Amino acid sequence: MAEKNDSWVLMVTAQTPTNIAVIKYWGKRDENLILPINDSISVTLDPAHLCTTTTVAVSPAFTQDRMWLNGKEISLSGGRYQNCLREIRSRANDVEDKKKGIKITKKGWEKLHLHIASYNNFPTAAGLASSAAGFACLVFSLAKLMNAKEDNGQLSAIARQGSGSACRSLYGGFVKWIMGKEENGSDSIAAQLVDEKHWDELVILIAVVSSRQKETSSTSGMRETVETSPLIQHRASEVVPKRIIQMEEAIRNRDFPTFTRLTCSDSNQFHAVCLDTSPPIFYMNDTSHRIISCVEKWNRSEGTPQVAYTFDAGPNAVLIARNRKAATLLLQRLLFYFPPESGADLNSYVVGDKSILKDAG
Numbered sequence: 141m142a143e144k145n146d147s148w149v150l151m152v153t154a155q156t157p158t159n160i161a162v163i164k165y166w167g168k169r170d171e172n173l174i175l176p177i178n179d180s181i182s183v184t185l186d187p188a189h190l191c192t193t194t195t196v197a198v199s200p201a202f203t204q205d206r207m208w209l210n211g212k213e214i215s216l217s218g219g220r221y222q223n224c225l226r227e228i229r230s231r232a233n234d235v236e237d238k239k240k241g242i243k244i245t246k247k248g249w250e251k252l253h254l255h256i257a258s259y260n261n262f263p264t265a266a267g268l269a270s271s272a273a274g275f276a277c278l279v280f281s282l283a284k285l286m287n288a289k290e291d292n293g294q295l296s297a298i299a300r301q302g303s304g305s306a307c308r309s310l311y312g313g314f315v316k317w318i319m320g321k322e323e324n325g326s327d328s329i330a331a332q333l334v335d336e337k338h339w340d341e342l343v344i345l346i347a348v349v350s351s352r353q354k355e356t357s358s359t360s361g362m363r364e365t366v367e368t369s370p371l372i373q374h375r376a377s378e379v380v381p382k383r384i385i386q387m388e389e390a391i392r393n394r395d396f397p398t399f400t401r402l403t404c405s406d407s408n409q410f411h412a413v414c415l416d417t418s419p420p421i422f423y424m425n426d427t428s429h430r431i432i433s434c435v436e437k438w439n440r441s442e443g444t445p446q447v448a449y450t451f452d453a454g455p456n457a458v459l460i461a462r463n464r465k466a467a468t469l470l471l472q473r474l475l476f477y478f479p480p481e482s483g484a485d486l487n488s489y490v491v492g493d494k495s496i497l498k499d500a501g
């Protein structure tokens with residue numbers, strides 16, 4: 141514990157981007173440990189646009205663990221937060237700040253409380269995978285504060301227990317979440333396939349179709365799918381394993397046509413298993429469907445794909461353009477087909493990868 145006085149505060153700040161799956165995770169085999177029924181692959185976004193910044197602080201003056209999200213206090217009593225905090229605390233090591241005269245021993249961490257402040261630089265309510273960036277950042281910043289020696293792979297297995305998709309945000313570039321085989325989840329970790337420089341001509345654009353909070357959360361949606369959809373088993377055991385192999389190859393070879401085919405098919409199959417759930421889950425809306433038609437027509441008319449689309453558990457489109465030129469043309473098309481004054485339910489475009497945040501609303 142503290143050697144000299146009780147008025148010190150030690151803190152660490154970290155920033156973590158969100159990620160978007162191109163081969164989706166949907167369905168758990170263990171709800172508590174958050175173990176998936178299939179591997180998944182994602183691309184991590186540029187932190188300048190969609191990221192969480194978290195400051196974690198420890199002080200003998202703190203009487204309980206507390207957390208604020210975007211300035212508002214939230215409860216830490218949920219099992220997911222508790223699992224992450226417990227796992228990181230058990231890996232804490234001695235920490236010393238000679239200048240401030242602070243020394244916290246491995247044992248000392250057990251008696252100290254934490255204050256956590258987290259901010260998203262994008263609307264949390266817009267359903268833009270905020271939990272992925274949030275839990276990844278929480279685990280990463282706590283590991284730094286507590287001098288945990290775990291590498292990013294091991295930290296990903298802890299972030300996974302906060303939210304499955306969070307494990308993939310510990311790395312940049314393209315990332316694979318290996319589902320693993322162990323019952324305790326020790327091998328269900330994320331691994332980087334290629335770093336962010338490997339395919340840096342891609343431009344990611346997010347069309348915010350609706351900023352309303354989704355009606356069915358990913359957690360309950362995937363539970364209902366696993367319980368009721370006959371299609372999900374076929375997807376998890378037959379379709380995804382083949383797609384994972386093909387997707388890894390497409391990414392390594394920067395093969396945009398194959399990448400697009402796999403990304404779009406996987407998004408469509410994910411929404412098909414949602415429809416196959418009883419009662420059916422509708423994440424996309426008419427505007428999402430119109431965006432798909434618009435991209436499909438354009439890709440066909442060009443002869444070679446210009447843009448891949450993917451939709452998570454909500455109506456917002458994530459559009460991955462093959463390069464800057466295609467991204468500019470895409471933005472022009474979106475503005476033409478969904479002009480801001482038309483009342484179409486498309487209110488802003490968030491453009492990733494060294495680009496701009498454009499509010500067309």
Ligand code: DP6
Pocket residue numbers: 160161163164165166174180269271302303304305306358359360452453
């Ligand atoms: C459609 O990671 O939010 O975005 O593990 O229950 O927290 P929990 O679910 P979450 O689900 C993400 C689902 C998805 C696909 C994906 O990101 O792979």
